[in-house]
Amino acid sequence: MSKHVTSGHSRSTLTKTQKFSIAGVATLGAAALAFSIVPGSSEAQTEALGTHSAAWSVPVDAQQSVSKQQSNASKQAKDAAAAKAAADKKAAADAAAKKKADAEAAKKKAEADRKAKETASRAAARKPVYANNLDGWIRQSLDIMKSKGIPGSYDGLHRNIMRESTGNPNAKNGWDINAINGTPSIGLLQVIQPTFDAYHVSGTSTNIYDPVANITAAANYAADRYGSIDNVNGAY
Structure with a gap:
């Protein structure tokens, strides 16, 4: 009975030792099995390390990108400022040129106005003043006849006037x-109304009794019918 107990006690001790041995071997086996089952595990580790290294390089690239963007923005701002300065300079130059052109135009206009006034003044000074008598009427009529291309002389007009009306308008x-x-x-030259109307000279009065208008219309009629008032020596 005691032999049986001793034998049982010995088996129990051996079993405990074996358990520790088996556990150690199992652990080692599991580790070996894990390495053998997962192919390329060393490569995976290397890739993982590479990925980890790459993850650290991202902030550097981002910093470079931001720096480049800032540089581009700075360049764009400088270009915009330069363009604005050039535009402002051109606008100022254009405004100055326009102001100068306007001043020159105003100066030319003032000079033209001055010359026109001087010309008008000289023309007015040269404009003859005719006496309000037979001599003045004949001379004024002769000037109008000359401007219109109507022939006749002072003598021819005076002679016919004296015969027709003795100088009474x-x-x-x-x-x-x-x-x-x-x-x-x-x-003065005894003109009938139809003849006066037909041979009236523009620029003279439309009143048949007006001495200058009467003389000029009669001379115009005589030039058409006789070649000139100078060729008239009687009733016409």
Whole structure:
């Protein structure tokens, strides 16, 4: 009975030792098995390390990108400032040029106005003043006739005037054939109304009794019919 107990006690001790041995071997085996089961585990570790290293390089690249963006923004700001300065300079130059051109134009206009006034003043000074008498009427009529290309002389006008009306601008014939027909001869050169209207010279009065208008219309009629008032020596 005691032999049986001793034998049982010995088996129990051996079993405990074996358990420790088996546990150690199992641990080592599991580790070996893990390394053998996962292929390329060393490469995976290397890649993991590489990834870890790459993860540290990201902030450096980002910093370089930000620095580049800041540099570009600074350059753009400088370019914009330079463009604005150039535009402002051009605008100032254009404004100065316009101001100068306006001043020159105003100066030229003032000079042109001054010359026009001087010309008008000289023309007014040269404009003849005609006496309000037969001599003045004839001379004024002659100047108008000359400007219109109507021939005639002072003598030819004076001679015919004296024969027709003796120099009276209000003379009116109430007895000849024209008067009988209702169109009496009127004025210095005794012109009937239809003839006066037909040969009236622009720039003169439309009143048949006006001495200058009467003389000029009669001379215009005589030039058309006889070549010139100088060729008239009687009733015409």
